[in-house]
Amino acid sequence: MPGKQGPKPAPPLEGIKDVKAIIAIASGKGGVGKSTTAVNLALALARRGLNVGLLDADIYGPSVPRLVGAQGKPDVAGKIIEPIIAHGIKTMSIGYLVDQEKAMVWRGPMVGSAVTQLLGDVHWGDLDILVVDMPPGTGDAQLTLSQKVPLAGAVIVSTPQDIALIDARKGLAMFRQVDVPIFGIIENMSYFLCPSCGDRADIFGTGGARETAAALGADFLGEIPLHMDIRETSDQGTPVVSVSPDGPQARAYLDIAEKIAARLSAK
């Protein structure tokens, strides 16, 4: 009957046809450590024996190349782009492909097509999980992306300060609006671990993200300390989960990865 059928579903993107699950790591606002969390979680999932890819969907501010210490251009054959392997996982970012200054002036539609290309034209191959480091915020670009990418679930990263939590609520609402399951909230820079004495100080207060998660009916996935090792290893392109997998900082990421893997296998 005319008018009864919705729009034809878009054909699946070639590059992700053998990807079993795509998860988004998102935040309501910038600077909360979302990319650092995405990189370390991807590596933590890989340490569980999963075949993992990491897509940097932040076109205006790609940080994956720096965080994984990868340089150089990917191989391109025809329109197929080979991911760059870093710390044992496949990674892709606009930062590998174009000059950062050029991408900074792109308009919305170009950003959309760049993300489509990073999904569809990259030879992701067989992956158990593709972790997508989403752009910060909850604007139109993020909403479009969450609709375009067939997401198995979303993880919201927040810091303990109230304002970040208000933003985290927006992040949650955005995914709910497009029926993407929320795997839960991670509290980053949750408490300060003194590098010399190991003492814990809750400088931003404690428990905010856990309470917000409960109030919003979302799971609380865990807390990650504010620690010099995490920042330094990120800046050096040697993520803490890769270089000190047995240390307490990596443990925080590994525990959260376990919960995410459990959510995925329960599907």
Ligand SMILES: Nc1ncnc2c1ncn2[C@@H]1O[C@H](COP(=O)(O)OP(=O)(O)OP(=O)(O)O)[C@@H](O)[C@H]1O
């Ligand atoms: N748990 C942590 N402990 C110490 N430093 C951290 C932690 N998490 C992130 N950082 C540092 O905070 C800064 C911001 O992190 P990151 O770039 O991951 O944030 P982001 O939310 O992805 O930012 P943007 O939204 O601007 O892309 C970086 O210098 C990073 O090393």
